[in-house]
Amino acid sequence: MDHRPAHPLINYLLLAVGSVIAAFAVEEFLVPNTILDGGVIGIGMMVSHLTRLPLAVLTVLLNAPFVILGGIKLGRSFTARAAFSMAVFSASVELFNGWANATDETLLAVCFGGVLLGLGVGIVIRSGGCLDGTEAVAILVSRKTDLAVGEMVLGMNIVIYGLAGVLFGIDRALYSLLTYFITSKVLDMVESEMNQVKAALIITDDATQICERIFARMGRTVTIMDGEGMLSGKKKVLYCVITKYEVRELREVIDSVDHSAFVSISDVSEIIGNHVKSNRASTTR
Numbered sequence: 706m707d708h709r710p711a712h713p714l715i716n717y718l719l720l721a722v723g724s725v726i727a728a729f730a731v732e733e734f735l736v737p738n739t740i741l742d743g744g745v746i747g748i749g750m751m752v753s754h755l756t757r758l759p760l761a762v763l764t765v766l767l768n769a770p771f772v773i774l775g776g777i778k779l780g781r782s783f784t785a786r787a788a789f790s791m792a793v794f795s796a797s798v799e800l801f802n803g804w805a806n807a808t809d810e811t812l813l814a815v816c817f818g819g820v821l822l823g824l825g826v827g828i829v830i831r832s833g834g835c836l837d838g839t840e841a842v843a844i845l846v847s848r849k850t851d852l853a854v855g856e857m858v859l860g861m862n863i864v865i866y867g868l869a870g871v872l873f874g875i876d877r878a879l880y881s882l883l884t885y886f887i888t889s890k891v892l893d894m895v896e897s898e899m900n901q902v903k904a905a906l907i908i909t910d911d912a913t914q915i916c917e918r919i920f921a922r923m924g925r926t927v928t929i930m931d932g933e934g935m936l937s938g939k940k941k942v943l944y945c946v947i948t949k950y951e952v953r954e955l956r957e958v959i960d961s962v963d964h965s966a967f968v969s970i971s972d973v974s975e976i977i978g979n980h981v982k983s984n985r986a987s988t989t990r
Contacts (some may be wrong), residue, residue, distance in 0.1 A: 715791060716832050723828030724790045726821055727836055728797030729734040733807040734818030736760065740811070741869045741881040742822065742888075743862035744837035745771070751865075751872060764791065771838025774845070783833065784958060787841065790834035791850035811880060819884040823891025831895060840950070849924075902973040903952055905945045907959060908932060909966040912941030918958045923951055946973060 731742060731750075739754070749763035768791050772784060808814055812982040829836055832836040843857040862885060870878030908914055916927045925945055947955055952970060959966050 712868055717786075719828055719832040720786060720790045720834045721793045723825045723832065723834070724793035724836065725797045725825070726828065727825030728794050729801055730818045730821035730825060732760070732798050732801035733804060734814040734821065735884065737806040737809065737895060738811050738814040738818075739873050739877050740814055740818065740884050741877070743865055744839040744858070745774075746837055747862070747865045747869070747881075751868065755872070759799065759802070761795040761802070764795045764798065767786045771841045773857065774838075781961065783835075783954065786833050787835040789831050790836050794836055815880050815884045816887065819887030820891050822884070823888040824895055827892040827895025828848050830892070830950075840958055869947045902903065903947050904971050904974060905943075905947060905952075906967055906969040906971075907943040907945070908934075908968075909943065909959075909963045910940060911963045911966070912943055913961060915943060915962050915966070918962060919945060919955065922958055923947070923954060925951075946976065 711795050731746065734740070735742060736750060736753075741750050745767045746764060749767050752758065752763050752767075753760040772788050772791065777785040797914055807817070821831055839858060843861075846857060866878045866881050866885070869881055907915065912929055914927060916929065919925050919927055925947060930942040931943065932940045934940055945955070955970075958966070959968055
């Protein structure tokens with residue numbers, strides 16, 4: 706089922722809402738209690754704590770290289786949404802910086818901060834945006850290796866929480882890990898249709914062009930089959946396995962070639978074999 710908003714303005718409105726909620730969680734719950742988020746935001750929180758530089762400024766500076774890289778590798782539409790989300794997030798962090806802290810109770814900050822952060826990030830991801838540059842890097846690396854996006858993000862966050870333990874004490878690192886767990890669970894609830902692996906079934910008259918664009922933009926190989934509709938006649942049926950982070954990008958690729966294509970995206974519980982993605986220029990497998 707396609708959950709995209711009907712109008713781009715609604716899409717960007719949701720990106721803004723999600724970014725504001727995430728910024729509120731970070732600035733009102735996590736920062737005052739020295740609880741770290743993961744990724745670039747977590748790095749920014751550590752640098753801000755040590756240097757007293759504004760978190761909003763650090764978030765922009767640290768994310769800028771990833772936005773530029775995303776513009777080169779992931780396409781202009783994704784980059785525009787990511788840049789917009791990050792800009793709104795940074796502006797909201799600066800706005801909430803002058804507000805009174807929501808709570809000084811660490812456990813409350815972990816619970817409510819984690820829930821709100823997961824809600825905000827989930828809305829942003831569901832709307833096709835991104836708040837953290839490390840996600841863009843993980844997507845790019847996953848296309849060249851056998852590592853999953855989630856595995857790389859988790860690995861980077863473990864390093865960040867390890868540094869937090871050195872700088873702020875083991876209890877802060879453990880609280881941060883607990884927050885990350887809560888955030889991840891809420892994010893999965895908000896973005897429930899985006900499981901780790903998805904299978905896309907595409908029925909189209911422009912099979913060759915769609916396959917070429919999927920491979921060129923996403924690095925995914927595609928299986929091509931012959932099909933015949935009861936009323937529409939002979940068609941090409943394409944089958945492609947993608948990650949949860951690539952669903953929106955796949956939709957954009959298909960829409961750019963064939964607006965009338967029929968697309969069905971379903972969950973995949975298990976994959977046997979080594980043909981999920983390929984780095985070679987082939988449009989079939």
